[in-house]
Amino acid sequence: MTSTVAALVTDPDGRILLTPGRSAGPGLPAVALRPGETPRAAAGRAVALGAAGLVPRVGGPLVLDWAAGSAYHVFEAGEAGASAVRRITAGGTAGFVDLAELPTETDPVEVRRIAAALAARAGESTVYLEDGRPPPVLAMMRRYRIAPRLHGGAAWRWHTGPVPADLPVRHAWVWLFVPDGRVVVYVDVHGTAGLPGGTLETVDHGDPVAAAVREVREETQIEMTPPVHLGYLVDAPPGGPTVGRVRLAAVVTRIGRSAPDPATGTVHRRLLVPPRLVAELCGWGPGADGQTRAAVAAARDRGIAEAPGTAPVTEIPPDGSGILTGVRLLRPTDPT
Structure with missing residues (x-):
């Protein structure tokens, strides 16, 4: 099983940091998890690689997505200050994108993950997904307050x-x-x-x-x-x-x-x-x-x-x- 770790960074206007270098096009800063590396440390490394060497103070997990036999984690990396935004955008490769523009900038699975990460950030929670979507029964349990149970x-x-x-x-x-x-x-x-x-x-x-x-x-x-x-x-x-x-x-x-x-x-x-x-x-x-x-x-x-x-x-x-x-x-x- 492979694991990819990404980080959610936004600017003061709520735009999302996207970085290049992925086969599906731009996406959240992301790296493959190394042996012995913690996912949280990998999230910091992902941002450093894609954002002018800047290392965030990484928070907790926002999303765990399971897709095609691989785990995809998204961690909270917070808001970039004005000076950090200038350093990142000066390089011309990474940039910040409005939520409404995401469908034209990255693939649909990444759009779903980002939307889920933003919702998890707002709710101070962690979201579990499969291929970028909540499993139908899990979504139902949350909406209608159905408790987990061993039957x-x-x-x-x-x-x-x-x-x-x-x-x-x-x-x-x-x-x-x-x-x-x-x-x-x-x-x-x-x-x-x-x-x-x-x-x-x-x-x-x-x-x-x-x-x-x-x-x-x-x-x-x-x-x-x-x-x-x-x-x-x-x-x-x-x-x-x-x-x-x-x-x-x-x-x-x-x-x-x-x-x-x-x-x-x-x-x-x-x-x-x-x-x-x-x-x-x-x-x-x-x-x-x-x-x-x-x-x-x-x-x-x-x-x-x-x-x-x-x-x-x-x-x-x-x-x-x-x-x-x-x-x-x-x-x-x-x-x-």
Whole structure:
């Protein structure tokens, strides 16, 4: 693995220092990390090589980008004073460029990195990118305050077909599709994301479908078509009973106003997520590919095409309106 280290330097007017010597054209001052050299030291060396020998007082990391098997770091190198700007520009090779001019001065990946570095500087944070962009799920987690979590569900084994008679069913969750092919995911007050559904209760009489309909209504205030069985997961925890966790699929028909979950008293946020991002967002691991394919196939059988992974993630407003075509707002007077 190779590592490139760059530095963000701006002038008093906020323009960005670009230096020559890169195959893709001008870019941030950058060098290859040497054996035994720290990335922060390399950032100082990058500026010295491209900016008239001037060495900055380097701050912390702003960006870590992973692209084509290589790591690309951007460090904070601060603002150049007026005398430093004169020395740099007098050489005629390096110069300062307005943010609006960057697309004509350097390649698109570098433009994205610089924009991310400026945002990280403003927020006093560090940004992780892949090929100059935040990974879709990471961007979603930040925007909707979804917490990182280690989920035991990554160890559950997926099976198609009916649940064996000797396997007790503990939970039933629903892949709940909207007409544009996205899936409803709820986020609770602790930042945990998951499919709507939940634990079978006495009132469900052992019926996973009844439990799913009740739990979806309580958690998300959503009505749906009769759920169809996709398969089940086997959870065999060490020292505990082995149980089944059923997965169903359905299509949203009506959306109600957000309301407290009777079980917790909290109001969940309701997101619409492309199907291929659901497993990663919920922390199920790559073993969830089978159930994702089954859910997408079930939606396709009902005339709903899969939303691409690049489709936007949006939140259903608390009043349930203004978000979907072909889905009716559930009014308080409507029967459930």
